[in-house]
Amino acid sequence: MxxxxxxxxxxxxxxxxxxxxxxxxxxxxxxxxxxxxxxxxxxxxxxxxxxxxxxxxxxxxxxxxxxxxxxxxxxxxxxxxxxxxxxxxxxxxxxxxxxxxxxxxxxxxTFGLKGVFALTEPDHGSDVAGGLATSARRDGDEWIIDGAKRWIGGAAAADKLAIFARDVADGEVKLFLVDREAPGVTIDIIQGKVSLRPMQNAVITLDGARVSERWRMQNVNSWRDVAGILRTMRSDVAWIAAGLQAGALEAAVKYVRSREQFGRPIGGFQLVQEKLARMLGNAVSSLGMAVQLSARQDAGEWSDTNSALAKMQTSLMARETVALGREVLGGNGILLEHDVARFFADAEAVYSYEGTHEINSLIVGRALTGASAFV
Structure with missing residues (x-):
């Protein structure tokens, strides 16, 4: 760089x-x-x-x-x-x-226009490609949108909601920028989360919401077009998985250098050092995979398989890394003041969003075998 x-x-x-x-x-x-x-x-x-x-x-x-x-x-x-x-x-x-x-x-x-990406639905997460139920119906120079989206982070603070909906005329998926305050749009914050707590995830309900043809994104006319956008996003999750591991390791090392048991800092205990070494191995491996993925993308190689493999593996290693960090801190590992608890909880969300471990595994498996295991 x-x-x-x-x-x-x-x-x-x-x-x-x-x-x-x-x-x-x-x-x-x-x-x-x-x-x-x-x-x-x-x-x-x-x-x-x-x-x-x-x-x-x-x-x-x-x-x-x-x-x-x-x-x-x-x-x-x-x-x-x-x-x-x-x-x-x-x-x-x-x-x-x-x-x-x-x-x-x-x-x-510049954040002069704030927006969110609204694809996942209450009944369609992993199967949203075939099951997307939010509908769009053309009415002159406007479209009428009906349906619901779920887990949409930042929706309540957005100016525009990027809503993916199925055109009732041709059955193809299209993309609309819907005004958050448009009549027929309701936003409810999801309560009771144990991961990503500061992030305001929401359910968006659209009941006859109208949007001008001007706000239909002209280059999204099929699921293939949507997939082309998503392909660029899984690399972001691999970088998040690598970053959270670095944060958890940093917090764990800081703690073990100051925490004393049996008359000396616990950082000098063999079992603690073994856990820290595994955390470092995972963190470095994840960063290396993310760097390699981005290098290929910047060279023009955009591969669903590469993105899925990176997301699958880095989020899997992240789970182990944060668990080791929590172990190192003992009971204090569940306290916010030591930072590891945040990473421990958030690794579970990262493991599932932008494609679950299982779905990404099937994308990789299909590339390896030539046979699709999707239903």
Whole structure:
């Protein structure tokens, strides 16, 4: 990466430690996303930092390391930023026409237009490709949208909701940017989560919501087009899985250097060091896989199999890494004040979102055998 990119990441890390980290424990206790988090991050202009070329800023490698640094602090922080910089931005840049992308991308980059990516439904997660039930019906120069979306992070604070719906006329999936405050749109925050607590996930209900043809993204006209957008997103999750492991390891090492038992720091015990070494092995392996995936993508090789393998394996290793970290801290491993508890809980969400372990395994298995095991 260029010197400008490295400087941007260093400024991000400093901002996270100084301005964001002190907000996290209360955010977890209250299950809210403080305004101060995006308030600290948006001025950094991380989607186009100063001293970084437009091409490098859009590269998978730079966005990957940006995600890594965010997730090393907190997965909810990485997720809320990536909801805008990754999912929503990709929906517009890849799903919109050239004119739509040119008009909207500068607003998205600066958070002048905030949006979310709404694909998953209450009854369709892993099978959303064939089961997507939200419908769109053309009515003159408008579309009427009916249905529901679930697990949509940041929906309550968005300006536009990127809604994927099936056109009743041809049965194909299309993409619409629906105004969050449009008549017929209801947003309910999901309560009772034990992972990603600060992230405000929501259920979106659409009952006759109307949207102009102007806000239909012109380059999404089938599931194949949707899959092309999703292919770019699984690499982000691999970077999140790598970042959260780095954060858990950092917190565990800090703890064992100061915690004393039997008259000396527990960092000197063999069993503790063995666990830390395994955590480091997983973290480094995950980072290496994420870097290799991004390098291939920046070289023009966009592979569903590669993305699925990276997401599958890094999130699997993340589960083990955070469990080892919690073990090292003993009973204190469930307290927010020592940080590991946040990563421990969030690894479960990362293991499941953007394609479960099983679904990603089947994508890889299909590539290995030539036979699809999907129902």
């Amino acid at each position: 260029s010197a400008g990119a490295l400087d941007a990441l260093a400024r991000l890390d400093e901002t996270l430690r100084r301005d964001v980290r002190p907000l996290l424990n209360d955010a977890w206790e209250t299950a809210t996303m403080p305004d101060g988090i995006l308030g600290a991050l948006v001025p950094l202009d991380l989607m186009q930092p100063r001293g970084v070329s437009a091409d490098e800023a859009r590269s998978s490698m730079f966005s990957g390391f940006r995600t890594y640094v965010l997730a090393r602090t907190d997965v909810s922080v990485a997720t809320v930023y990536n909801a805008q910089s990754g999912l929503f931005r990709a929906a517009v840049r890849l799903g919109g026409s050239a004119e739509q992308a040119d008009e909207l991308d500068p607003l998205i980059r």
